[in-house]
Amino acid sequence: MNVPNGQSPNPHPYQTLDRTGRAMTARMTGGSSPHAAAAAWTDWALHLARAPGRQLELAEHAMRSWARLAAYAAAGATQNAPFMPRPEDHRFNHMGWVMPPFSLWQQSFLAVQDWWDHATEAPRGTSAHNAERVNFMARQALDVFSPSNAVLTNPEILQATMKQGGRNLAAGWKNAVADMVGRATGTRPEVKSQFKVGKTLACTKGEVVYRNDLFELIQYAPQTDTVHPEPILIVPAWIMKYYILDLRPENSLINFLVGQGFTVFAMSWVNPTDTLRDASLDDYRRKGVMAALETVNAVLPDRKVHACGYCLGGTILSIAAATMAREGDERLASITLLAAQTDFTEAGEIMLFLDESQVAFLEDMMWDRGYLEQDQMAGAFRALRAEDLIWSRAVRRYLLGEEEQDFDISVWNADATRMPARMHSQYLRALFMENRLSSGRFAVEDRVIALKDIAAPMFVLGTEKDHIAPWRSVYKVTLFTDTELTFVLTKGGHNGGIVSEPGHRGRHYRIGHRAPGAGYMDPESWFEQHERKGGSWWPEWAAWLAAKSGTKAAPPAMGAPEAGLPPLAPAPGSYVFQK
Incomplete structure (x- = not known):
């Protein structure tokens, strides 16, 4: 991919001096x-x-x-x-x-x-x-x-203080000291939670059947006597741990799909260190998505694959799919994009943090460390909802003396990942800043790719309150593709809208179908013309996948030892535990 990263391959010593100074400043300014x-x-x-x-x-x-x-x-x-x-x-x-x-x-x-x-x-x-x-x-x-931040001007804090005789303030002071010590020493306090990865979270049974330096591939064990012949390959975003799609068994999308008679494979990305500083965006395509697809094909030969990408995993899947289409590779039975953008002109509030000055500053900071710290991206997302995610949390923890509420999704949210310097710089510049993918300027192996070359049917989902991938931005894929496409708009945000299991109270969605070659419909018209339905979108997707799959047969074995792909370790593997 001929995407610039704003860095000279052979910098002059003066440039190195400048970058060192900016990197030191970046540490002070976060x-x-x-x-x-x-x-x-x-x-x-x-x-x-x-x-x-x-x-x-x-x-x-x-x-x-x-x-x-x-x-x-x-x-x-x-x-x-x-x-x-x-x-x-x-x-x-x-x-x-x-x-x-x-x-x-x-x-x-x-x-x-x-x-x-x-x-x-x-x-x-x-x-x-x-x-x-x-x-x-x-x-x-x-x-x-804000008056909500002070004891004497917040009625809730005053009420709690009088009721508890000040014990809430004592508990809050203890929490504040613990957090300050943790920040000063760079340590993370152990969080007491009933949710544990591999036990109560990410606990759908399966085996790691492939591993390289970028990801582990998990094949999930069948739960039904027969399964659809076409497997599902899930490509999560590398800016998060994959198990947002495999939380508790009750709200695990992966567990749901396996229970519906699908053979599911999921990628679990590595949490990179300085050793991967030079990993590129194209490495994530070649050694990531394509290597995973080749492994699935080795385990299940001569089968087309339903590919699903979430967030930036959907973006890299779109890049891989367009490249495959250019090369005449027809291994994909369908493509599903969950809260994933292919056009970044309206990429949401995260664009507040991006311009040439800011990206260059981040590049200098990553040049120094080799990666973007996990807290950096998490802090940016928290800042977008500072009222609730920063200040309300601070009031609850430091003035009301309350412990963090124990939710599965909050445990996952605190389990952030790093990003390699080169890859992160490339996708910020080529996708977010220059919008190369949908503008016909994104090259893979020195040749431009086009989303309109994709012929596989698509299932695209946006969420109503997504501030990371706004649904109108996700919907723009309908501008740049001509294939059969089903678009779903569901209640919730970037994560909560995806974790929307059947039986989840208060859920609703809208669904519409576009025939191949049909004319474009703007998002407002689409919204007005498709009625709201109550319930979860998961069964709609499962039915859509089933309609694009063959007759069920006996489930496959785990891995393919004869092809050099024996089971390596039980799910969820080892990469998910990396800190």
Whole structure:
């Protein structure tokens, strides 16, 4: 893949000196580029300074807001509140926030937040990306001063303190000290949980049948007397542990598929160290997806394969599938993309962290270490939902003295992975920044590939509240393909929408079918024309796969010793335990 990584193969000593200095700065800033932040503020401020009409509008907006606050306060805070928190902001859910003086403090904070939201709408001439980044940084700064963060201004903390005689604050102080010591020493405190990988999580029975330096391939043991002849190969994202798809038996997508009579293989990516610093994006295709496909073909010869990719696993699967189509390789019976993007022009809020300055800064930091730290990506995702994932968590842990709630998905979420420097740089530049895949500029082995060459039927799923792969961005694959395609939109976010087992309360989805060669339908029209159905999308997918599969027969053996692929270890293998 001819994708640049912004690095000279033979850097001058002065360039090395510069990169060393930037890498040291990156360690102090947590990987955030000071120049990118300053450039965004400068762009916004200079354009605002040259817009007196806009300044008057903001002054008028502030006066109206304070007038509404004054009326609210004069009414004894008994009338309807003039400002409402965002739906995802749960900091003010406690009933005490409707009582004065807490209600007035809350409304004052929300009024300032509302003004900044209005102020950071891009003035004419301002880069929309810079305006969005300024809005994000302003919100991050304002969150520090939320009344929900202090003991005396948060009714929930005051109530707990009086009820417990201050024991909550003592427990919170203990938690804070433990976390500070952990950060200072670089150690992670042992989390007490009922969920253990290999015992209560990732416990679907199977065997590792292949291993290289990038992944282990797990073949799952049959649970039915007969199985469909076409196996399923699951390609998870390498930025997460694969067992988000194999949590508890009750909500494991892999366990569900095996129970429906499918032979399932899943890749478990390595957690890379400095030794893989030069692993490329194409290595993840060749030594990852293609090596897994070849292993499945060796275990089950002469069988087409249902390939499924989740998140960036779906992106690399799309690249592999388009390359196979170019070469006339017809081994794929179908392609399923779960919350996976092939076009990155509307790639969601993660784009707030990406521009040339920021990516160059990350590259220098990775050049120093050889990889991106697992906390770096996890921290970026938490920052996108700072109200709930940072501040509400801090209040619960440090002021209410509450322990983390024990959920299977939270245990998985804390089990982050690293990413090799070269590969991470390549996919940030070629996919997120330059959008090469859907624009006809992404080359594999020096030849451009095209998604429209894919002939295998596709099942594509987006989730309604996904801030990592927004569903309208996922839907864009319909613009760049001509094959038969089924699109599903399901309730939930990037992870919760996927873990949507039958019987999960409150779940719904929409499903639509596009015939080969049919005209394009925009996402809003698609949404309006497809009715919401209650329940899980899993049975729909299983039925779709079954319809594209042959007659069931006896299940295959585990591995293929005669082909040099004996079972190596019981599932979930060893890579999933790497820290």
